[in-house]
Every structure is written in structure tokens, then in C-alpha cells.
Amino acid sequence: MGEKPVKLWRRLIIPVALLSIVAAACGDDDDDAPAAEGTTTAPAADETTTTAAAATTTAATTAPSADAPTTTAAPELVLDEPVSIIGLYEDTGESPAAQPYFAAGAQMAIDEINAAGGIGGQEVSYERIAAGLAADAAVQSTLEAIDAAPTVIIGLPSSGQVIAAAPEIAKAEIPAILFSAAPQAFLDYEGEGGVGNEWVFIYRPRNTAIAAQQVAFVNDEFAPTKVALLCVNNPFGTASCDVMETELEALGIEVTTRETNEFDATDMTTQVLAIQNGDPDLILNVNFPNPITVFANQLIENGVTIPHVDGASAGFAFLAGNLTDEARDLLYGVEDCLPTLQNEEWSAKYEDEFGGPPNYAAAETYDAIYIIKAAIERAGSTDPAAVRDALAETSHEGICTTYETDEGNGLHHSAIVVDYEGGTINIIKELSF
């Protein structure tokens, strides 16, 4: 005797439920305020990531006013043609890695600009397309954006997205400010697989430049004679550690161990023991938040109490709250922008609007919109080539830093070293490159 026949409604209930969820998730929510409740998300991809402010922070720098983004040129301008910007990034809930900050930062700037009369008298039309992290999804979203022929495209926070989509942007000849700092996306990249082109500008600091600065920092701060390297096993980790190793050797500092781990490593016993056997003075770590947490805690468990200087993911490790106090106090991180420390006034304004503190993504996306505004005003039109050429001349004081276009179409040339001693984020040193 077989099973009872399955009723039609029972067969349909799952597809209907799934379709309902998909339909709900696919709704146009560009106008929704993001659910930013003092939270940040896991990194979108393999490049550096930075964090929102912790509950308690310690200001250590001055910053520009919240209401006064400054640029080098802002002539009186009357545009005849519309201005449109398309943002390629996800918002909360659209994928496990999605975060609200890109959309929120852009929306905040757009609202301010339109409230002040737009650009050249034209209200700025802004649309966000949820670009998935997978390369093919990113290309699809980019092509959708290109079809809409915007004045400028911004977005794509992951290396994989940028590497896949940059050639399409070049073909379409639309200026773009992209968020990943993948070395291959810079115009002056000399290795294989470069996708940098004159239409693509990168607004985050170069990972390799940060790596060199990390070495300079530890040399100045700790004067080590022996350093261990821990590198996540992907292009970001490998390229950064290659730079670190070269810089360390140039300074006459011995590299005792160079260990690797997978980005999803959940146990770092092997790496901790290998590093411990090398007896270094400190550790330079290029990694992701979870391996940083596990590694930092396991160092303490094994009696290794030396400083370890990590990258931007250290902030995520700190905010996750899983570090023991001793591990936390030996941890250093590098951030490209900490708006809650570097621009309290702007951060308060953001928090009023979105209900939670901003992170680097909100500040830098906000900056990107104003960089575009300034470029259009300098160009005197929305002609793509003119806007591109104007972007190449950018000098813009943003929320955390001044953006200056370099020969590789990189815009951002600063970072800050922080520590988390006592459970607060403290700025230790500002880095410029």
C-alpha cells in the first residue's frame, strides 16, 4: 500500500510561500530607510572592510563640517540635460552580505543636493540596482544600469564584481566610481588580468598601499626585529603579504613565519603553533573577521601575548564581541574611514536620519555623490567624456579624508590605525599615501 495521495494545496503551499518571500524581497525599497541600528555586516568580498563605530568611541582627529563638503570647483552652472546616478549595491535583506550603508549614504547626499536645488538646476535622478556579489550577477546589474544611460554609475563593493563589470563600463563609456580596491581595477596595474580603464575610478584605498603603511607603522611604533605574517589564502591576502614581506626585508626585519588560512577557517591551532615556534615580536595579519577572532583568542590561549596588527576586518572582529579582553587589547586594525570618530557632526546627522551610526561605506558613498556633483559642475555638462575628465581632476574634502585622483584613477589616499584597548576604538595614527 502506497502513501496517501498528496492534496493539491499541500503541493502548492511551499512554492506559493517561496514565491511570496521572493516577491516581498524583490519589492522596490529604494525609498526605505535602512535598518541601521548600530550594526555592520560581514564583508562583502575579499577586500578590506571597515566598521561602524563601537558603542563607545574616542575622538582623536578633527574633521570637516557635516554640512559643508568642500571641493576645488563649484562654478555657477545651468544644465539643460538631466542628471542621473545609478548605484550598484544591495540593501539590507537582499543577500546575507547586504548592508544598508551604501544605499543610506548615497540617499543622504542625493536628498541634500536636491534640497539645495540639484546640480546645475537639475534635480538628480537616483536609482539603486541590487547588484549581487557573484560576478555574473554584477555584470547583469551593470548592463541594466548601462541600458538606463546614467550620467555616472557608482557601486560594486566587491573585487569580483568590479573585475567582471569594469570592461562593460569601459565599452559603454560611462564614468563610474567603483568601491572595491581590487588592484586589478586600478588604471596603473601592471600585472595580468588588469581591468582598469579610463572610465573607472576607485574610491577606496589600495590594499597594497595599506600593507606597506602597516609595515611602516609597526616599524615606527614597535621597532620589531622579528615579525610573523598570517595571510588569508586569496589574492587580497597574498598580494598584501607579498608587499609586507618585501617592505619588512627592506627594513632588515626578519620574517619568522608566513602562514596562510582559508577565509572561512574556524580553527587556527596550526597557525598559532607555527607562529609561536618562530618567536616573533609581533604579527601582521591580513585576514577576514572570523579568522581574526579565532586567531586572536587562540593566541592568548597558547600564551602568545604580542601585538598583532590586522587590517580593516579587525573592526568587525571587535564589534562581533567575541574577542576576549586580553585578545582585544593586543589587536590593532586599519580603517580607511571611521566617521563616528573623524566627523562626529556628520555622523550625528546620519544617525538622526537612519537610526544608527554610519560606517565607512555610508561616509564614502556619501562622498562619492558629492565628488560626482563637483565633477559635473567642473565639466559644465553631463557629457560622459567631460565628466570622466573632470573626475580625473578630483580634489574633494570628504567626511574622513581628501580625495585626490592619482595616476591609477584611485581617489582615496589615507587610512587610520586604531586599537580597541579597553573596549573602545582609539585612533593611534593617521596614514597618508
Place this chain on the structure above:
Amino acid sequence: MTAALGGAVNTIAALCEFTGGKRTFISLLFSGLSIGSIAALAALGFLLMQKATGVISFAQGDMITLGAYIAIWWMRDRDAPWLLAYVLTLVMMFGIGIVLERVAYAPLKGRSIHVVVIATLGAALVIRAIIALWQDTTPTSLFSPLKGRDPVKIGGAAIPPVKIAVFVVTLVVVAVMIAVFNRTQFGRQVRAIAADRETARMHGVAATKMSMIAFGLSTALAGLAGILIGPTQNVDLTLGFGAMLAGFSAAILGGFGSLGGVVIGGFMIGLSEQIVGGYCLSEYKSAFPYVLMLIVIAVRPQGLFSRGAAHGRL
């Protein structure tokens, strides 16, 4: 023969670096046992569900994640004491398993096994989306009373109490499961269903009820794995994925045949990664368990501890 052995020894010597002495070995051993414990719990969940329903649920990884998040919710948002939070989490996970059985398995009875497996994948994605909307995607942490405690010194090696607890709890759970399946009516009925579902039904075994309980128990096991693994790392949406893969590999190593087999499979997964990977080609250590699994599939497709078609055993 001697030359071949000599060659093998030379190859191992070239690829491996046996440094660190006893301390290193003991550290790696306990790491392997801890990882193996989580794999064993996940594998038990796979085995239990597979025996009772014939289904392999790929929602198991996200159930592990969900278990950790529910425990966090009880403690952080509901201010529950940690022990009560753990117990309530397991109870809730049992209930969620029953609901999963009703919505993702029962309506599909009689369909191709492939359809049901894909439905469990769909359920996994739904669970993940629900967690993201409910708890956000920000990495967070799960409290454990053992977290941050001074490590236990064993043979010069510093072993975190959390790792020891994971191992001990797993041993207790395995012992209880063995007792349940060998000495209770429920265990005998599940074994009867595993042997021949239709015959068992004709003999009065309530297959639907068994199916619901199996889903519930399997999901509670996943929740326990989440509670155990959560304090050792950041809790995010991917927490259970690696554990699910390890558990699936453990079940394949064990052959989906016996409870003891998949538990041993779990420990083989953990130890091959940590001990073999700790000494040899450590940059590739995460691949070792899966290389081992592929080797077993090639030379003994039914698994190391399965007696071919002995489906009735647990």
C-alpha cells in the same frame, strides 16, 4: 616493496614537518577532536533523518546557524540565563524540526527523492533569509560560561575549556543516542522504518509520527551543534555551512550505516584536518577531510563502517 615503502617515507618526510613535540601534537589532537565532535553531531542529524525518512536534509547547516542565533536571542534579547537559554533553544529547535517536516517534507511524500532534497535546500535558503531579517547580518557572539577561562594544561599544551566541553558533550550525546536507538521503542521503530518503511507501516509503526520526531531530533542536534560551535567564533549566517559539509563527509565516511560509524567518521574528519594538516602541507589542511572522503568513496563506496545493504542497523 621495500623501495616503494622507502619512497613513501621519503615523500612524507619531504612534505611534512614534525616539529613542536608533544605539546604541538596534543594541541592538534584536541583541535581535531573538537572539530570532529561538531562534524559528528551534524552527521548524527543527517543519519537520523535519513534513516527515518530516507531524506538527506541540506537545511542542516542553516539549522546549526539558527540554533546559535536562537540561543543568542534568548540570552541577549530575553535576558534568559545561559543554561535555560540553551535548553529553550533545543526545545525550540525540536519544534522547528517538526514544522520543517510538515512544510518541506510531508507535502512531498511520494515525490522523487531529488525533489525532496531540493526542497530542503530551498528551506535552507528561507531559513537563512529569515535569520538575516530577524537578527541582521552583523557578526555577533554567543555566550558560553567557559569562554575566556584559563586553558587546561595537558602535556604542556594549553587546551581551551570550550574545546574540551564540545568533545565531552558530544560523547554524552552519542552515548544517549546509542541507548535510545538500541533500548527504546522509538529506536526500534526508527530502525524498522529504516529497514523497510512499508513493512514497518503494515506492522503498525506510525511512520508519520516517527518522521516528525526524527526531524525534530535531527534539528535539535543541529541546534546543539550551533550552541557548541557558536562561542568559539563569530556567529554569522555562514556559521553552520562548514559544519554541515564536515557532517555530510563524516556520514559518507561512516557509510550512513551505523551511528557509531558516522561518529567515528566525524572524528576522522577533524583529526585528518588538524593532525595530518598540522604537520603536512598545512596550507591545504582544509582539503584533507574531503580528499579522505573521495578516497573512501573510490575504494569503499558504502563507507568504512557500513555492511553493504544493512539498512536496518543504527
